[in-house]
Amino acid sequence: DAKTTQPPSMDCAEGRAANLPCNHSTISGNEYVYWYRQIHSQGPQYIIHGLKNNETNEMASLIITEDRKSSTLILPHATLRDTAVYYCIATLYMLTFGGGTRLMVKP
Amino acid sequence: SAVISQKPSRDICQRGTSLTIQCQVDSQVTMMFWYRQQPGQSLTLIATANQGSEATYESGFVIDKFPISRPNLTFSTLTVSNMSPEDSSIYLCSVEGGQNNEKLFFGSGTQLSVL
Secondary structure: OEOOEOOOEEEEEOOOOEEEEEEOOOOOOOOEEEEEEEOOOOOOEEEEEEOOOOEEOOOOEEEEOOOOOEEEEEEOOOOHHHOEEEEEEEEOOOOOOOOOEEEEEEO | OOOEEEEOOEEEEOOOOOEEEEEEEOOOOOEEEEEEEOOOOOEEEEEEEEOOOOOEEOOOOOOOOOOEEEEEOOEEEEEEOOOOHHHOEEEEEEEEEOOOOOEEEEOOOEEEEEO
């Protein structure tokens, strides 16, 4: 898996968009970018993944730069329930979890 | 999505004893994965368990300490043997899922405290 770098923590106001950045400058051509989140006392939850095109689902949007060296996870309208640790992983198969970003959504 | 049940959800154990954690999935899966999450840390893969073969362990984890069983396609166990306080962690079971097995689904974990 390629190494990923994420800010250790971020705050976001409830109702606003949360934009979580991830750097994966050593990603190889066939490695996907995955995002998972872990709410306190629960197992990680899959959010979204992509190879090079931007992706959107019911939970979030994933924006991958053209050179694929970085990406941004967007939660369009953050709620208090989105408070969690968000993990960005660049991988072909096995998931290696880094430190993640602790997102705190505040009222 | 796969529904994963782990038992026990938490336990407090004495040093030197062993604990077996069970993972039950509501559908047949080829590969099951066991992770450890130490306090305040991220997840670390312990081993991959395929039905009918011995588990494949990651660097730093050995079968004598973490024996794994995989008797069928819906069930696996992880045993934490001869426990010490350093084994206090959350242990998580996960399985592949999605249309192309491109996602991992996780159980809610077993919170283990060793005194």
